[in-house]
Amino acid sequence: MLAYTLRRIAQLVPVLLVLSVAVFAFVEALPGSIIDTLVGTEGGDIEEARAILTKEYGLDRPVHERYVLWLGRALQGDFGKSLVTRRPISTELLSRIPATVYLATVGIVLSMVIAVPLGTFAAVRRNSAVDYTAQVTSLAGISIPEFWFAILCVLLFSLYLGWLPSSGYVSPFEDFWGSLQFLILPAAAIGFRQAAFTTRLTRSSMLDELSKEYVDTARALGHSERKVIFKYTLRNAMIPTITISGLQLANLLGGTVVLESIFAWPGIGRAIFEAILQRDYPLIQAGVLVLGCIVVVMNLLVDLTYRLLNPRVKFA
Amino acid sequence: MSELEADKLVDGTLAWRAPPAPLRSRRLATALSNAWHELRKSRTASIGAVMLVLLFGACIGTPWLATHDPIKQNYRERLQPPSEKHLLGTDRLGRDIYSRLLYGGRRLVTIAVVAVALSLVVGVPFGVLTGYFGGLADTIGMRIVDGLLAFPGLLLYLLFVTVAQAWKLEGVMIDLVLVSALALAGMPEKARLARGSVLAEKQKEYVEASRAVGDSSVSIALSQILPNIISPLIVTSTVRLGFVILIVAALSFLGLGTPPPTPDWGADLSAARDYMETHPLIAAFPGLAICYTVLAFNLFGDGLRDILDPRMAER
Numbered sequence: 367m368l369a370y371t372l373r374r375i376a377q378l379v380p381v382l383l384v385l386s387v388a389v390f391a392f393v394e395a396l397p398g399s400i401i402d403t404l405v406g407t408e409g410g411d412i413e414e415a416r417a418i419l420t421k422e423y424g425l426d427r428p429v430h431e432r433y434v435l436w437l438g439r440a441l442q443g444d445f446g447k448s449l450v451t452r453r454p455i456s457t458e459l460l461s462r463i464p465a466t467v468y469l470a471t472v473g474i475v476l477s478m479v480i481a482v483p484l485g486t487f488a489a490v491r492r493n494s495a496v497d498y499t500a501q502v503t504s505l506a507g508i509s510i511p512e513f514w515f516a517i518l519c520v521l522l523f524s525l526y527l528g529w530l531p532s533s534g535y536v537s538p539f540e541d542f543w544g545s546l547q548f549l550i551l552p553a554a555a556i557g558f559r560q561a562a563f564t565t566r567l568t569r570s571s572m573l574d575e576l577s578k579e580y581v582d583t584a585r586a587l588g589h590s591e592r593k594v595i596f597k598y599t600l601r602n603a604m605i606p607t608i609t610i611s612g613l614q615l616a617n618l619l620g621g622t623v624v625l626e627s628i629f630a631w632p633g634i635g636r637a638i639f640e641a642i643l644q645r646d647y648p649l650i651q652a653g654v655l656v657l658g659c660i661v662v663v664m665n666l667l668v669d670l671t672y673r674l675l676n677p678r679v680k681f682a
Numbered sequence: 683m684s685e686l687e688a689d690k691l692v693d694g695t696l697a698w699r700a701p702p703a704p705l706r707s708r709r710l711a712t713a714l715s716n717a718w719h720e721l722r723k724s725r726t727a728s729i730g731a732v733m734l735v736l737l738f739g740a741c742i743g744t745p746w747l748a749t750h751d752p753i754k755q756n757y758r759e760r761l762q763p764p765s766e767k768h769l770l771g772t773d774r775l776g777r778d779i780y781s782r783l784l785y786g787g788r789r790l791v792t793i794a795v796v797a798v799a800l801s802l803v804v805g806v807p808f809g810v811l812t813g814y815f816g817g818l819a820d821t822i823g824m825r826i827v828d829g830l831l832a833f834p835g836l837l838l839y840l841l842f843v844t845v846a847q848a849w850k851l852e853g854v855m856i857d858l859v860l861v862s863a864l865a866l867a868g869m870p871e872k873a874r875l876a877r878g879s880v881l882a883e884k885q886k887e888y889v890e891a892s893r894a895v896g897d898s899s900v901s902i903a904l905s906q907i908l909p910n911i912i913s914p915l916i917v918t919s920t921v922r923l924g925f926v927i928l929i930v931a932a933l934s935f936l937g938l939g940t941p942p943p944t945p946d947w948g949a950d951l952s953a954a955r956d957y958m959e960t961h962p963l964i965a966a967f968p969g970l971a972i973c974y975t976v977l978a979f980n981l982f983g984d985g986l987r988d989i990l991d992p993r994m995a996e997r
Contacts, residue, residue, distance in 0.1 A: 621834055623837075642840060
């Protein structure tokens with residue numbers, strides 16, 4: 367396990383390098399120079415300002431030197447300053463991460479709370495009305511665009527019924543119950559969509575387990591059906607469900623952009639989206655790099671957990 | 683060994699080598715005709731197929747089916763409910779929603795189909811070749827794929843769109859950038875699938891046989907192994923089409939797609955948000971259109987999987 371873990375960590379290095387080159391190339395692919403954007407906002411003696419800024423940003427050096435310089439700074443958490451707010455980018459991003467983690471985690475937990483019982487029940491009562499309903503609902507859930515679902519929820523619960531605020535955010539550490547009000551709609555939009563995937567997955571892995579021989583053996587030994595399902599099959603069937611949910615959680619950290627912008631949720635996705643609208647390129651660059659790293663690391667953690675939960679997998 | 687015997691041996695080898703090709707093409711033809719036959723057995727697939735035929739019919743027949751110019755504004759007829767003249771009513775600028783849906787769908791489906799086709803064209807040979815050659819090529823190839831997969835959610839598209847915007851690209855060029863981003867993002871899935879199948883197929887005897895008679899590695903990888911992995915590729919591509927449509931719609935919903943007045947389901951839906959309270963129908967139609975399209979691809983893909991993968995069908 368240790369050797370495998372170390373090898374996987376070593377494999378991360380080239381992946382992160384590919385990611386960093388891609389993100390660096392993105393800014394290089396932009397037309398003109400970053401200086402134009404900066405000078406535009408600063409005013410004053412343009413030629414002198416250009417010269418100073420060119421030096422400050424190291425733009426008088428060749429590409430590979432700039433990449434190394436940029437990467438070296440990035441590794442120390444120094445991404446430079448936002449072109450718009452002039453605050454350090456690391457501060458900007460760090461302040462936005464908790465809101466996204468909060469939303470994505472609650473969304474995934476909600477999806478599992480819905481999907482695991484539903485998928486299990488559908489598999490146990492295969493071809494019943496419940497199974498059929500679960501399948502149709504999850505197929506519909508996968509096909510509905512989340513932003514449309516979110517808008518419909520706002521229409522119903524905020525505009526018509528007036529039960530919940532249509533957008534906004536309160537930190538759970540300041541006012542827990544108040545923050546829940548704002549959380550319900552976006553988390554439900556994530557939760558229902560993810561639940562659609564997870565229900566299908568739980569159902570099919572549960573069916574897989576139920577068809578195995580140990581189930582017959584357990585039944586033959588006279589164990590109750592409840593024990594067979596809850597003690598034996600469900601535990602095994604949960605392995606893929608937990609794994610995929612973990613991967614989805616990682617993916618959601620960058621995938622809540624649309625919902626964050628609908629619900630005015632101050633997460634990292636919306637920070638990057640706003641940076642795009644304001645042409646704040648260093649912030650986009652840093653944001654994508656940070657999220658990419660989080661995803662890669664989370665994927666590794668999920669993979670290692672999977673192997674801990676499922677010792678049958680060989681450490682190839 | 684006499685010369686005669688050697689000739690015989692070569693003949694024998696050639697004769698033995700020949701069958702796989704017609705066998706495989708026949709197998710493919712049989713698989714397709716079986717699939718057509720089976721399609722009617724799987725309710726999911728047949729519903730999906732009917733929905734897709736209607737969808738593609740509408741996309742192809744758009745110029746004849748549309749009743750109005752999709753971008754012509756008419757302030758006298760703003761925000762009208764569905765009527766005989768405007769089948770689905772008009773939007774905030776008095777444009778005919780029905781015609782906009784048709785043209786928007788045509789564009790959206792074209793983008794999705796081209797993007798998925800491109801991801802196959804790039805991803806499959808990539809996966810087949812890295813899997814076939816193994817070693818360093820495989821290691822480098824798979825790290826590139828991992829790197830692409832490290833972009834969570836919409837971020838890869840956001841980067842591409844930002845570059846397109848910064849270069850002030852217009853019209854078709856924006857769509858091309860979007861298509862390349864979608865193809866690039868879809869590539870890892872195809873590459874991994876192809877690679878996995880190749881690793882499994884590589885050990886089999888027919889590959890060894892081809893190598894023994896001197897076929898080049900590339901030709902073995904592409905012409906012998908590829909046909910064997912077609913059915914999982916068809917299934918994932920169908921499901922991917924639905925997914926790509928959701929992504930494109932989400933991007934244009936964010937205002938990062940083709941700029942107005944081009945008919946666009948995501949952008950139209952976003953614009954309709956301001957009138958949601960008073961005219962909820964305007965936001966309903968593009969949303970329903972997206973649902974219908976994605977559902978059609980998902981149903982068809984699901985049904986196909988049951989048909990083409992008998993192991994899954996047992997479930």
